[in-house]
Amino acid sequence: MAQKRRTSANFSSLPVILLLGLISLPLLLMYAYLFIDTVTDSQAGSLVPSQFTLRHWSFLWETKTGKPNIWRVTFNTFIFASSITAVILLVSSMAGYVLSRLNVPARGVFLAGVMVLHAFPSVTLIIAIFVVLQWIGLYNSLIGVILVKAAIDLPLGIWLMKGFYDTVPWEIEMAGLVDGASRFTVWRRLVLPQIKPAIMALGLFSFLTGWSEFILPQVLAPGAQVQVLSVYLAGLIVDDNNFDFGTFKAVGVFYVVPVLILYVFFQKHLMNIYGGGTKG
Amino acid sequence: MRILLEKFSKSFGSTKVIEDMDLDVGSGEMLALLGPSGCGKSTTLFSICGIHRPTSGRILFGNKDVTDLPSQERNVGVVFQSYALYPHMTAAENIGFPLTVRRVATAEIRKRVAEIAALVHIDNLLDRRPSQLSGGQQQRVALARALIRRPDVLLLDEPLANLDAKLRLEMRSEIRRLQKETGITAILVTHDQVEAMSMCDRIAIMKAGEIVQIATPSEMYNDPRTAFVAGFLGNPPISFLKGTAEQGEFVLGDGSIRLPLAALSGMPDGTPLMLGVRPEHFGNGGDVPVTGRISFAETQGRENLYDVMFADGSVLRSIQPVRGDLKPGDDVRWNLDSKAAFVFAEDGRRL
Amino acid sequence: MRTSRTLGLVMIAPAAIMILLFYLMPVILTGVFSMTNMSTATGISGGAFQVTQGAVNRLRTEMPEIADAISEPRFVIDEAGIAAVEAAGLASAIAAELRTEHLGEVHASRREAERMIKALKERPSTRQTKQISDFFNRSVINTRFESREALMEGLKKLGVTLTPEQQEAMARATYTGWVWTTDNFRVIGNSPDMAQVFVNTAFYVAVTLLLFNVGYALFLAVTTHYMPATTASIFRAIWLLPRITPVVIYVLMWKWLTWDSGFISMFMGQFGHPPKNYLLDSAYNAWFFVILINGFIGASMGMLVFSSAIKAIPEAQFHASEVDGASRWQQIRYIILPQLRWPILFVTCYQTLSLLASFNEILLSTRGGPGRATEVWSLAAYHTALQNYTGNLEYGLGAAMALVLVVIGVILSLIYLRVFRYDTLISKPLIED
Ligand SMILES: Nc1ncnc2c1ncn2[C@@H]1O[C@H](COP(=O)(O)OP(=O)(O)OP(=O)(O)O)[C@@H](O)[C@H]1O
Ligand SMILES: [Mg+2]
DSSP states (O other), rough: OOHHHHHTSOOOHHHHHHHHHHHHEEEEHHHHHHHHHTTOOOTTTTTTTOOEGGGGGGGGOOOOOTTOOOHHHHHHHHHHHHHHHHHHHHHHHHHHHHHHOHHHHHHHHHHHHHHHHHHSSGGHHHHHHHHHHHHTTOOHHHHHHHHHHHHHHHHHHHHHHHHHHSSOHHHHHHHHHTTOHHHHHHIIIIIGGGGGGHHHHHHHHHHHHHHHOOOHHHHHHOOOGGGHHHHHHHHHOOOGHHHHHHHHHHHHHHHHHHHHHHHHHHHHHHHHHHHTTOOO | OOEEEEEEEETTTTTTEEEEEEEOOOOOOOOEEEEEEEESSSHHHHHHHHOOOSEEEEEEEEEOOOOTOOOTTTTTEEEEETTOOTTSSSSHHHHHHHHHHOOOOOHHHHHHHHHHHHHTTOGGTTTTTTTGHHHHHHHHHHHHHHHHTTOOOEEEEEETTTTOHHHHHHHHHHHHHHHHHTEEEEEEEEEEEHHHHHSSEEEEEETTTEEEEEOHHHHHHHHHHHHHHHHHSSSSSSSEEEEEETEEOOOOOOSOOEOOGGGGOOOTOOEEEEEEEOOGGBSSSEEEEEEEEEEEEEEOOSEEEEEEEEETSSSEEEEEEEOOOTTTTTEEEEETTTTOOOOTTTTTOOO | HHHHHHHHHHHHHHHHHIIIIIHHHHHHHHHHHTTTTTTTTTTTSSOEEBOOOHHHHHHHHHHHHHHHHHHHEEEEHHHEHHHHHHHEEEEEEEEHIIIIIIHHHHHHHHHHHHHHTTTTTOOOOOHHHHHHHHTTTTOBBBESSHHHHHHHHHHHTOOOOHHHHHHHHHHHHHHHSOOBBHHHHHHHHHHHHHHHHHHHHHHHHHHHIIIIIIIHHHHHHHHTTTTTTHHHHHHHHHHHHHHHOOOHHHHHHHHHHHHHSSSHHHHHHHHTTTOTTTTTTTHHHHHHHHHHHHHHHHHHHHHHHHHHOOOOOHHHHHHHHTTTTHHHHHHHHIHHHHHTTHHHHHHHHHHHHHHHHHOOOHHTTTTTOOOTTTHHHHHHHHHHHHHOOTTTOOOHHHHHHHHHHHHHHHHHHHHHHHHHGGGGOOOOSSOOO
């Protein structure tokens, strides 16, 4: 069906495929070399790799002086991304339900607020947030930056969750009520299971954006103890003394592989959310 | 348990849906709420089970005022039109859910689920999820779930609307059997008159938020209070003739038909009237002969249906045993049973 | 009764608190900070009063005599000083003689005071002289006072008494903490640098939006529409990669492409061009790459939104137009584009806001360079307040710059809310408990 619809009998699709292939080539080239350069050496001025090597990967077993240990940084990143995911899922699955189903005062105002914030460029608040975190003593701590990042992604989460809840039939909830369940039980036992795929998608999405986030940790938690991979890699690149693309790329690949794996496996889930509007 | 609605009204914002409805359903009775789409049947039902709150008036179960009681504490069983089964639970979990939330012991739940499943004949399907069940099986699961808590009241919102014709017939008697066996008070919402007549002790016909008439099926059929009620019951439906009163007789628009009717004595001449004649009371015996032309003929297998058009363009329907001698265009002179005909005032009131 | 209301309030509370804390409060604080001169130098909490050379210079224009008076060191022979001498364990005769002979004397300089001390009968050593003179040093210059009262007290001891207006001026000149001011907005309004940044931003947003976030996104959506399903989804997956890839790596790949030992340099080397840094060698090139880098990321959202909008067009319309003999271009022009009006408006609104605020990619690639050629507004705010080379982070000015964005953001997102009528999205709950 879908197959038939796209390829209209009257038009050949070959020209557009060739054209788009050509345009996509630079992008593919960049990604291809991202991987090739991490395990090869090539002569200066040549693009053809001349020998296989693992020396770019030495950062995995040797800690450079002045740099935090890569495993520690990876661990931080993992904690960062998964905490954000947990906070967003928990908070937005509750708030989304309220906005979709429950009779609370000012529900409309809150929903409008969430919608505005969802489009609102939150990075503009980073200066104030920076000062706030210094005041309350959460500057340079993972907790602080986790809360900030989660809060910034929250409006999108709430918005999506509300949309998902809207698709659950009212009658399921009504049945739950007359069966004797409280509103909370109805939510927890009857409604939440219906939107499992949505929770999965939002969770993945939050994990990926958390894993990739750069500017917030860079500004709010740059310290070695709490560094995440993005800040680590950026620091490596800025350090002019040991300029080595091979190593940068190896760290980059180390950093990007989990993302790509998740993306490949859950592409369908994610497409909806990326299309549904996020910043960038 | 008896269900009593007293001066029950319900509005959504500024739209009034039900106004001052009184309804009394006797203990162990099964009542049909019958009416066209949008007349407020579901609204009434949802108010009885506590999903909607009445704007004013009272709702009583037995002697207990449940108006302000939340759904969870009313002990009603509801079967929804869409069944509203929980898709992520097996049939057994679905049926057992009302007990699970009441924290009944697992063994006890299992026992009662098995019992009720046997009652509705789905004991071999308990491990399946709703998506693996047919419409009729889902229907039975929903019934079992409504019955397992031994509710005081059973409410059914168009429970058969989503089934095919054969299953509908089967479930009709099934539901009636269960209701009788359990002796539960039940309200059935439907817009299918056959369903209402065949399943229920009494029928309440609703129109625009009001109960027009409430009576047993045969009373309702033989003694409708308004033209609306008469038109709602009966298949094929009753047909109406427009006319006026003249010296105690009903006179069709152009005067080609005159019927002496007892109900019309003393009626001033020229009063506009409506005459309702059911198809079985035209062309099968009767006392007043009328002449017309067959405008439409249809066979229903065992019976034939004829539309007979008169000179002024009005039509009477007749249902008769199958015969092959008539076709559209033929002129006929058939008798009309004037004693079985209903006379209505212009506003639909029965005279 | 009304259990759902209580439950609702409880369940929405965490979201409300987080939004309050990390959206509303920062917005208000951005406004507040923008009215101050907060910076690394002033600190973010309160300050102290310190009579620095700079403060004296500032005072000199207003009240030259007092400025002179306080800038000179003063040595006052007073009881407090004498007590200190006694406590220091020096010969007791020194203190006694100072009390009887010199109490109340004021010496205008250290030299004068030390000459007097040297002349004491006890003949203190040079080291002792210095020590003793310190006990009588009552200068205020470079002294830190924790409060305004302490400052005035110190001045009084020095023999300087000030009228209330003078006190006010003195306090203002010597205060080291932040103060309220509207200077930030004057700077934003008047500085040619800011004007340049503003022009940069407008150029950057307009061009990226037009060429990529909408233009190229449309191109992708339409071309993939005319492909077999699997091919189309492969291309969509490829063009979503820039969005998925963490920004640091993504920019790293571009750097590799444009660096002087990178791909383009090597490629051009084959044709005899000397290697150079294509990213930063000229403002023209920098802009070219900045727009590509951001555009490739930005195209993905439009691509997905437009694709699903095209998919929603009834198939019959395409068949009918083909039967009517429409060319592919005519199909696009007369069937697809007119039906994408709302999605295009949506993406435009949304992406304008994102582009205005996003500076990740520029920060990581050109850092606003070469010079300040690719400095955009949000990046400039970041540089001003959070990362600059002079080391003095000007939170106040940065906040004022951010406030400009906040205001634009609020206005645009309110428009966005109106355009996408949210009131149709909210309906009354069906369960009334
Ligand atoms: N939540 C609501 N808000 C506003 N109006 C409502 C609401 N629910 C129902 N109504 C209105 O109340 C009237 C009665 O609705 P109800 O659902 O009770 O009809 P019904 O008799 O069950 O019809 P059907 O046979 O189609 O199910 C309708 O006109 C409907 O539009
Ligand atoms: Mg209904």
